[in-house]
Amino acid sequence: MTNTSPQPEPGSGDAAVRVAAERAEGTRALNLPQFEDMPIPADTANLRLGPNLHDACLALLPLVGVWRGEGEVVYSTIDGPHRFGQQITFAHDGRPFLFYEARSWLLDEAGKVIRPAARESGFWRPQADDTIEVLLAHNTGVMELYYGTPRNQTSWEFATDAVARTSTAKEVTGSQRLYGIVNNGDLAYVEERAMVGQPMQPHTSAHLKRVVG
Known part of the structure; x- marks a missing residue:
């Protein structure tokens, strides 16, 4: 994807703040679709709107938003690589x-x-x-429990502790993921996966731009 976002001058904190503000002009007023008749707080992907982020989630604050972009999927058992588009949502309702x-x-x-x-x-x-538990369910019939920690203020690393699957799902035995906010404020990640009898190896990666928040 072509990056058209303005870039800060190296070593200039003021410039970085200015660039972040400029980048947010098109996303700061957007949020997830809301149901006004919900009797409980709605999910929000915009830190400016809705309930306050729980203190326990402050280490994940940079992730809150909706991100969209492109990635690549590869594996030793498939022809590839293949391109894919993706949208990732991180939202909260004020709870931890x-x-x-x-x-x-x-x-x-x-x-x-x-x-x-x-x-x-x-x-x-x-x-x-500082441990982060990540529970994921896939449409393919696989369920994963990851444990991880922040590597620093803008990157997070995880590995599976347990994997369960239905009788019709593809064999998956483990996965590792690394997420990070890169220099221009975008979200990037890489994933390695062990499945269908193969050892842990690169599987997916993507570079996403903020569209909400």
Whole structure:
């Protein structure tokens, strides 16, 4: 994807703040669709709107928002690599966890959508010792429990502690993920996966831009 965001001058904190403000001009007023008749707080992906972020989630604050972009999927058992588009949502309702959802779609070489692809959803649950529990359910019948920690203020690393699957799901034995806010304020991640009898190896990666928050 072509990055058209303005870039800060190296070493200039004021410039970085200015660039972040400029980048937010198109996203600060947007949020998830809301149901006004809900009797409980709605999820928000915008830190300016809705309930305050719980103190327990402060280490995850940079992730809150909706992110959209492109990635690449590879594996030793498939022809590839293949391009995909993706939208990731990190939202909260004021309680000590983040709701997470990722929706993907396959792209051809020209960037045209071929069909919907992988979906996953779950919760990121930060703990008092800085551990983060991540529970994910996939549309393919796989469920994963990750444990991880922040590497620093803008990156987070996880590995599976347990994997469960239905009788019709593909064999998956483990996964590792690294998420990070990169220098221009975008969200990037890489994932390694052990499945279908293969050892842990690169599987997906993506670079996403903020569209909400």
